[in-house]
Amino acid sequence: MKITLISHDLWGYGKHIEKALIEKGHDITFINCIEINYKYTSFLDRIHNFLRKTIGGKNIKKEYRTEQIIKKIQNLSLQDTILVINPGEFNDQVFDFMKEKTQKLIGHNYDSLKRVPLPKDYKNIFNKTFSFDDKDVKEHTDLIHLPNFIYLDFEENKNPNNKAFVIISKSRQRELILQKIALQMESYGIHNFEFIVVTKKDLKLHRKILCFKKNLCLNTVKEKMADAEILIDLLRKDQDGLSFRVFDALALNKKLITNNINIKEYDFYNPNNIFVIENTDVFTIPKKFLEHPHEKVPQQILNNYTLNHWVDKILS
DSSP states (O other): OEEEEEEOOSSSHHHHHHHHHHHTTOEEEEEEGGGOOOOOSSHHHHHHHHHIIIIIOOOHHHHHHHHHHHHHHHTOOOBSEEEEESGGGSOTHHHHHHHHHBSOEEEEESSOTTTSOOOTTHHHHOSEEEEOOHHHHHHOTTSEEOOOOBOSOOOOOSSOSEEEEEEEEOOHHHHHHHHHHHHHHHHTTOOOEEEEEEOSSOOOOOTTEEEESSOOOHHHHHHHHHTEEEEEEOOOTTOOSOOHHHHHHHHHTOEEEESOGGGGGSTTOOTTTEEEOSOSSSOOOOHHHHHSOOOOOOHHHHGGGBHHHHHHHHHO
């Protein structure tokens, strides 16, 4: 099949989807919109764009990206399927060009509708629309539930150096939870944990919480996850779906600390492996949980969350 994948692939998950589709024998075109960047021709050009944004509400960079996406779509041959990740990040006009190139247009939301709303006319735009967000699927019966996926190879590091690891982008709500976790770790005499917040600002947090100005690549994050006993997953506000960190923990045989209470509804949930923070204002991580070894999840359960399974469901 000829399949085009269109995504703003900031974290690199789209590359894994592309690889999985190729391995299944499909002819793949990947339009990674994050790679389409407008370059200012001069300082005056930069000032001109600033004035257009503040006065006219228009953005040269966004307009350029939309124009280039449309050109790439127009250059496509007729496709069997076009898959769009987070359709709400695209200008509505691009979907008309997509529909000219395929009879099967599929959308998938990696985010909640509150954070990244779908196009208003999405029911007429897409043949099928998937969402990873548990709450959105319950409230919108036209959405098909499809969690995120395991993209890592299954492996286990039986001698990790760190007790816990997490990397998050700046979020005051999550930073406060992370600070409480750090304090509890130290109260148990645990000091070998690595907590990272990606932010351009210098934050006043627990001394063991590091602030990085640039994000880490997926490979570096994977190495750090593999070298920890426990991964930490902290939800953003207005998000109910399972983040990729949950599936990283499954692939790497790691325990998990999370504030996503929806995880209890999944078949891989095991309280010996997963501690759920139900009240982010007041909580105590049991010392028993921190000391208890990880209990292996049956492979037949894990198979339902692999990227291979995810791709099959998208294309079914």
